[in-house]
Amino acid sequence: MGRPAHPLVRLVRVPSRRSGALPLVTVSVLAASALAAGAAAVPVSARETGRTETPVASGSPVTEVRESVVRVKIPLPASAGPRPEACDWLSYLRYRHEDGPAASADADRILVAQPGIFEGAGAFDGVARNTVAAAAAKGRYIEFWALDRRSNCLEDRTGVLAGLRAGDVRLAVDYYYRRKEVDGRRFAGYRTNDQVEWLQHVGLEQTVRDQYDLMVRELPDRRARKEKMLCGGHSLGGVLTAYFAEWDFDGNHATTADAGHNQCSGYFALDSRIRKGLPGMGGELPAEWVPLVELGAGAVRAGLESGVVPRALSAPAVVNTETMNLLSIAGLAANLDPDGESELATYVPSGFNQDWTYRLLFSKDYPTFFKGSPTVKDFRFTNAAALGGLLDDNSQPLAFMQASVGFWDGGKIVDKEFPAPNNLEEIGLGGLAQLLGTEKKAIPDEPGGPLFTWRNYDRVGAPDDPVHRSKDGTPFTSAGKEVTDIAQLARSLSEHPLDFTEHYFPTKLITDIALSGAPGIADDAVHEGGITANPTLNLLAGDGLGFGDPQPGDVVAPGYQHIDVLTASAVQNDGRPEPVSTNLAAFATG
Numbered sequence: 001m002g003r004p005a006h007p008l009v010r011l012v013r014v015p016s017r018r019s020g021a022l023p024l025v026t027v028s029v030l031a032a033s034a035l036a037a038g039a040a041a042v043p044v045s046a047r048e049t050g051r052t053e054t055p056v057a058s059g060s061p062v063t064e065v066r067e068s069v070v071r072v073k074i075p076l077p078a079s080a081g082p083r084p085e086a087c088d089w090l091s092y093l094r095y096r097h098e099d100g101p102a103a104s105a106d107a108d109r110i111l112v113a114q115p116g117i118f119e120g121a122g123a124f125d126g127v128a129r130n131t132v133a134a135a136a137a138k139g140r141y142i143e144f145w146a147l148d149r150r151s152n153c154l155e156d157r158t159g160v161l162a163g164l165r166a167g168d169v170r171l172a173v174d175y176y177y178r179r180k181e182v183d184g185r186r187f188a189g190y191r192t193n194d195q196v197e198w199l200q201h202v203g204l205e206q207t208v209r210d211q212y213d214l215m216v217r218e219l220p221d222r223r224a225r226k227e228k229m230l231c232g233g234h235s236l237g238g239v240l241t242a243y244f245a246e247w248d249f250d251g252n253h254a255t256t257a258d259a260g261h262n263q264c265s266g267y268f269a270l271d272s273r274i275r276k277g278l279p280g281m282g283g284e285l286p287a288e289w290v291p292l293v294e295l296g297a298g299a300v301r302a303g304l305e306s307g308v309v310p311r312a313l314s315a316p317a318v319v320n321t322e323t324m325n326l327l328s329i330a331g332l333a334a335n336l337d338p339d340g341e342s343e344l345a346t347y348v349p350s351g352f353n354q355d356w357t358y359r360l361l362f363s364k365d366y367p368t369f370f371k372g373s374p375t376v377k378d379f380r381f382t383n384a385a386a387l388g389g390l391l392d393d394n395s396q397p398l399a400f401m402q403a404s405v406g407f408w409d410g411g412k413i414v415d416k417e418f419p420a421p422n423n424l425e426e427i428g429l430g431g432l433a434q435l436l437g438t439e440k441k442a443i444p445d446e447p448g449g450p451l452f453t454w455r456n457y458d459r460v461g462a463p464d465d466p467v468h469r470s471k472d473g474t475p476f477t478s479a480g481k482e483v484t485d486i487a488q489l490a491r492s493l494s495e496h497p498l499d500f501t502e503h504y505f506p507t508k509l510i511t512d513i514a515l516s517g518a519p520g521i522a523d524d525a526v527h528e529g530g531i532t533a534n535p536t537l538n539l540l541a542g543d544g545l546g547f548g549d550p551q552p553g554d555v556v557a558p559g560y561q562h563i564d565v566l567t568a569s570a571v572q573n574d575g576r577p578e579p580v581s582t583n584l585a586a587f588a589t590g
Helices: 027-039 121-136 150-154 158-166 169-177 193-201 204-218 222-228 236-246 287-306 321-336 352-362 366-371 383-391 430-436 486-494 507-514 579-589
Strands: 051-056 065-073 089-097 109-114 142-147 229-234 266-270 406-409 413-415 442-444 451-456 536-541 555-557
Touching: 065 121, 065 204, 089 121, 089 150, 089 204, 109 121, 109 204, 109 236, 109 266, 109 579, 121 142, 121 486, 121 579, 142 579, 150 204, 158 169, 158 321, 169 321, 193 507, 204 222, 204 236, 204 507, 222 229, 229 236, 236 266, 266 579, 287 507, 321 352, 321 383, 321 486, 352 383, 383 406, 383 451, 383 486, 406 442, 451 486, 536 579, 555 579
Parallel strands: 109 142, 109 229, 229 266, 266 536, 536 555
Antiparallel strands: 051 065, 065 089, 089 142, 406 451, 413 442
16 A cells, blocks of 8 residues: 555556546546545535535546435434434435436436445445446436445544545554544544444334335435335345335335335346345245244344344454455555555554454465465555455455456466365365355465556456466456456445445344244235335346346346446446446336
8 A cells, every 4th residue: 555646646547448437547637536525525405404415526437427425314213222423314325417307306217225234335336327327328317326224324434535535545544543633533443342232223124114214205205206216225135125115114004105115116136136034045934933933033132132142243354343444445545546565464553353354365275374374464465456355256255245356467376275175166065156156266376576466357368468377277267257347346445425335234134134034023024015016127146146046037247246236347348338237227217
């Protein structure tokens, strides 16, 4: 994360026209945009009215789409207990075309999207912009609302956004790790379990009700909602949309005007499906299991109330509040100075979370992992390569966190066989692909050697590509397997006031879905025809979580991983338009 030159004079090369970006530009343009985001601190609507809307500037090449962050005051019930004032507000990123109407009520359609697990509104930036632009190209003006779940209110974006404005990632690191004050604010640290006690009340019911209340507040006319709004989401967002469709929101099960399916004209699922139950469980738990489930639900409830069960999901490494924030810092570095040498493993102070995350993600094999040597600090990476190493499908071991953003370059690359070998099919463990992804993993193998760089998605297969090969002689990747510009991923992680990731995912939300058959959890999901009441579009990643179960009518994007349905570039390597946003725009305007 080397310090870039002064942002008003430094020249950078942004992706080629092949990726839909501009040619050579000065950073002064991007810097002005970033500064404008900070300057737009005065909201369009006064905060006292219970609604604010603030413009968000971006370096995205899809410049005809306008973005703003909307916050609406919709307090939790008093029974939720003490919580930060910010958590009585719901937020979303609003995307609309510059030539479209200013008022949402006048848009042709509005897509309302629930994020996946550990995911926030910022993750939708690419697909939102591309979909709005694709619709406008056909003369239709739609909006895309990327929702933040209520728990995202606990995140502190001060350091990342300050680093973006200043063009200096060290400012962000200093804020989060060295208690440096920014804009009169000092980082309070990551919340402990006893500091998020109110999250034990934020489960399935509160989540679907938050979406309903926000939709009603923003578009009060129910007939307009039914005509204009399409409901959906990514990953877990598809499951939440299914429950939303069946939910009764007025407490009178005999009436249907308030039912979730009557707030939407259609559904869309991004590498997901509109169906109840946890992904992979085959739907809602069988009715005959209700006694067992009820006992389990009671135990979970008692555990959350006592604090024995963590109120926010977290793991010792890779997936927790600190590492989710570390992804934003990595994205910021790659956004500001992609070709500069990364300091992610050196300037960020050593600590358990980051050290074990690096050890898990950057160990070549089991001997390396157990010895703890060589470490990530023994290698040199550009900022883009560091980000690619964290999230690319040839490096990141967890399928639900993978994107196809290119490949390593600049030195010797070998098979990465930790935590699993690359020949899963040969040894009869092919079923693990659902967890680990479909692509072979690779890693640099020259500690103390060259500066490892990143070959962007649209340079894989180019004449100068050395075509790194696995030990079995096959290439690790090919142009058809790479779909996302790493610059887009970096922007999504770092440019938005609402984060790409969700630092405090409520445990109650996932346990409620798993135990939804138990009394008291989903009692209002009574409109059983809600899921089939409206047309549905399923948009699947060809190599994503649903790759093994395509159904008639599905749109399958070849080569895509789970995150690519959100981040893929508007123009693909074969010169064709991006299929997810193109089909989603057609669905919204058809």
